[in-house]
Amino acid sequence: MFYREAGQFKTSYNADQAIFTITQDKFFVGAFLLIAFGVVPFFINDYWANAILIHVLVYALAGLGLNILTGYCGQVSLGTGGFMAVGAYASYKLTTSFPELNFIVAILLSGGITACVGVIFGLPSLRIKGFYLAVATLAAQFFLVWLFNKVGWFFNYSPTGMIVSPPREVFGFLVTGPEASPAVRYLFCLSVVTVFALAAKNIVRGRVGRSWMAIRDMDIAAELIGIRPLEAKLTAFAVSSFYVGVAGALYFNVWLGSAEPTEAFDIFQSFFVLFIVIIGGLGSILGSFLGAAFMVLVPITLKTIMVDGMGFAVGAAKHVEVMLLGSLIIFFLIVEPHGLARLWQILKEKLRKWPFPY
Amino acid sequence: MLFFLETVISGLMAGVMYSLVALGFVLIFKASGIFNFAQGVFALFAGLALYDFIAEDGWFYDLFGFALPIWLGIIATMGVMIIVAWLVERLVLRHLVNQEPIILFMSTIGLAYFMEGLGDTLFGSDVKPLDIGLPSGAWDYLLDTHNLYIEKLEIVAAGVAAVLVIVLAIFFQKTRIGRALRAVADDHQAALSVGISLRTIWVIVWSVSGFVALVAGIMWGSKSGIQFSLSLIALKALPVLILGGFTSVPGAIIGGLIIGVGEKVAEVYAGPFVGGAIENWFAYMLALAFLLVRPQGLFGEKIIERV
Numbered sequence: 001m002f003y004r005e006a007g008q009f010k011t012s013y014n015a016d017q018a019i020f021t022i023t024q025d026k027f028f029v030g031a032f033l034l035i036a037f038g039v040v041p042f043f044i045n046d047y048w049a050n051a052i053l054i055h056v057l058v059y060a061l062a063g064l065g066l067n068i069l070t071g072y073c074g075q076v077s078l079g080t081g082g083f084m085a086v087g088a089y090a091s092y093k094l095t096t097s098f099p100e101l102n103f104i105v106a107i108l109l110s111g112g113i114t115a116c117v118g119v120i121f122g123l124p125s126l127r128i129k130g131f132y133l134a135v136a137t138l139a140a141q142f143f144l145v146w147l148f149n150k151v152g153w154f155f156n157y158s159p160t161g162m163i164v165s166p167p168r169e170v171f172g173f174l175v176t177g178p179e180a181s182p183a184v185r186y187l188f189c190l191s192v193v194t195v196f197a198l199a200a201k202n203i204v205r206g207r208v209g210r211s212w213m214a215i216r217d218m219d220i221a222a223e224l225i226g227i228r229p230l231e232a233k234l235t236a237f238a239v240s241s242f243y244v245g246v247a248g249a250l251y252f253n254v255w256l257g258s259a260e261p262t263e264a265f266d267i268f269q270s271f272f273v274l275f276i277v278i279i280g281g282l283g284s285i286l287g288s289f290l291g292a293a294f295m296v297l298v299p300i301t302l303k304t305i306m307v308d309g310m311g312f313a314v315g316a317a318k319h320v321e322v323m324l325l326g327s328l329i330i331f332f333l334i335v336e337p338h339g340l341a342r343l344w345q346i347l348k349e350k351l352r353k354w355p356f357p358y
Numbered sequence: 359m360l361f362f363l364e365t366v367i368s369g370l371m372a373g374v375m376y377s378l379v380a381l382g383f384v385l386i387f388k389a390s391g392i393f394n395f396a397q398g399v400f401a402l403f404a405g406l407a408l409y410d411f412i413a414e415d416g417w418f419y420d421l422f423g424f425a426l427p428i429w430l431g432i433i434a435t436m437g438v439m440i441i442v443a444w445l446v447e448r449l450v451l452r453h454l455v456n457q458e459p460i461i462l463f464m465s466t467i468g469l470a471y472f473m474e475g476l477g478d479t480l481f482g483s484d485v486k487p488l489d490i491g492l493p494s495g496a497w498d499y500l501l502d503t504h505n506l507y508i509e510k511l512e513i514v515a516a517g518v519a520a521v522l523v524i525v526l527a528i529f530f531q532k533t534r535i536g537r538a539l540r541a542v543a544d545d546h547q548a549a550l551s552v553g554i555s556l557r558t559i560w561v562i563v564w565s566v567s568g569f570v571a572l573v574a575g576i577m578w579g580s581k582s583g584i585q586f587s588l589s590l591i592a593l594k595a596l597p598v599l600i601l602g603g604f605t606s607v608p609g610a611i612i613g614g615l616i617i618g619v620g621e622k623v624a625e626v627y628a629g630p631f632v633g634g635a636i637e638n639w640f641a642y643m644l645a646l647a648f649l650l651v652r653p654q655g656l657f658g659e660k661i662i663e664r665v
Contacts, residue, residue, distance in 0.1 A: 323475025334453040
């Protein structure tokens with residue numbers, strides 16, 4: 001009843017290939033964006049921005065990046081934390097070495113640097129596949145974190161080894177540093193993520209994205225029909241790392257403000273982002289957002305219920321939270337291995353027929 | 359020269375410890391194609407359970423007023439691991455038959471989170487010294503005669519690993535269950551069609567790997583106490599696995615030895631020039647470089663692909 005496309009005729013190929021083919025979808029997404037851009041910034045406070053909204057947005061972007069690699073091109077990577085570190089440190093070096101550089105340019109450049117690093121670590125994917133590749137990307141994870149921990153040049157020889165984001169402005173508004181207002185930081189993240197999500201959606205629908213999917217589904221067959229695995233796999237690594245790098249730059253500059261490599265970019269970051277992708281849905285742009293929201297909100301909700309609602313000690317609650325998170329992950333994998341995006345699709349189908357049985 | 363020898367030997371011994379963990383991975387991967395990330399947490403969990411059975415300040419002591427003797431504690435822990443294996447099959451694997459490997463892999467990470475939280479909730483998260491009477495300290499004879507410093511515990515670990523491999527080899531080659539396990543490893547469907555129950559096999563193989571985890575937990579626990587970082591040795595075992603091949607038991611041992619030695623030698627001789635602590639990633643780089651030459655690992659089965 002709600003998702004009836006009756007009466008909506010498509011008269012051209014372009015209309016048939018549009019991102020949102022149904023008016024309801026257009027309306028829905030439009031309304032959602034309108035609220036996110038136009039209403040939320042007026043009501044946002046520090047807690048909501050830091051603990052939830054920016055948190056979700058940054059991880060959604062990282063999830064998008066990993067989804068391009070794992071969901072669309074089928075190359076499992078456990079090096080996401082390391083690549084986020086590259087983005088963060090690149091943006092740190094750029095913003096501190098060139099204070100005049102526009103912050104947006106700095107962020108995009110750090111994405112570019114991460115893409116180059118990603119291509120280097122993606123080279124083994126031409127020889128090895130599956131779990132062997134996943135373990136090989138762990139090399140990137142451990143090596144990069146070690147590098148940023150040991151080489152003083154990367155953290156400007158600061159005695160603590162921490163990097164602290166300098167205050168930078170975008171269009172006259174402060175977006176980083178402790179003085180930046182939550183609304184501005186939120187809007188900045190939201191804009192970046194929106195643009196990147198739109199770009200990702202279009203990349204995966206185009207020639208490049210289709211070649212990735214061919215490689216994912218069966219690389220030998222893809223090779224036989226004339227797709228170059230070298231080109232496809234390395235572009236996937238490059239684009240994915242670009243996204244992850246930008247996410248890392250936002251993560252460090254806008255969300256955390258200061259970071260220390262062994263804590264902020266450890267292996268559990270990689271797992272966290274991989275969980276986002278799997279729970280959200282492999283090969284789905286929407287899935288990255290749903291997955292990020294799930295993985296961020298569930299621990300917070302569990303913690304609030306247990307500590308504030310049931311009076312658990314914080315330490316004990318942490319252990320129970322880890323336990324529940326683990327079982328929730330297993331539960332979701334069993335119920336819907338294709339992720340939340342698939343659940344949303346099923347729901348849409350149901351809404352279409354509801355309240356009629358057929 | 360003597361120092362070099364000492365480095366190599368201590369590397370070999372560290373390698374044996376890695377192999378113990380890697381073995382558990384290989385067993386499960388062979389029989390079910392599942393890459394069980396929770397293996398390290400299994401070792402932690404087994405160690406924690408054992409501690410609580412035999413120590414004076416454990417749960418068991420609180421409940422019944424006496425602690426179990428060590429041998430009984432080990433048997434009881436084995437029972438716990440079998441129950442865990444059965445629950446894993448019952449609650450997780452059974453529902454995920456025929457899913458993509460990555461989904462199965464993620465579910466074992468979920469399992470790792472769960473077991474870790476459960477272990478912490480049940481047994482507490484402080485470091486527990488596990489003492490089951492294994493010898494510790496340096497081996498005096500070698501220290502006196504050749505001035506070599508080798509820990510007794512490491513020698514014991516090497517011996518235990520050797521025995522374990524031999525027992526496993528016999529179990530796999532000579533027993534009825536072992537034959538069934540190998541059949542399942544070769545081809546799930548063919549095994550099913552000749553009447554082998556996949557579910558039973560899975561419980562058995564997870565129990566066996568629980569047993570390996572128990573051994574690893576005892577060894578690591580005696581060495582450095584039972585603590586959270588024990589679950590991270592899974593990460594140390596991964597390069598061992600890709601070096602040796604996911605499907606090969608001897609590969610796990612030899613891979614472990616190569617990684618152990620390579621890591622120690624690199625740390626001691628190359629580490630100081632680049633700022634130290636390269637142990638963390640050296641193993642991965644070594645394995646990565648190796649994979650570029652042999653994508654299926656040292657002893658892995660040749661990967662044949664068809665359209």
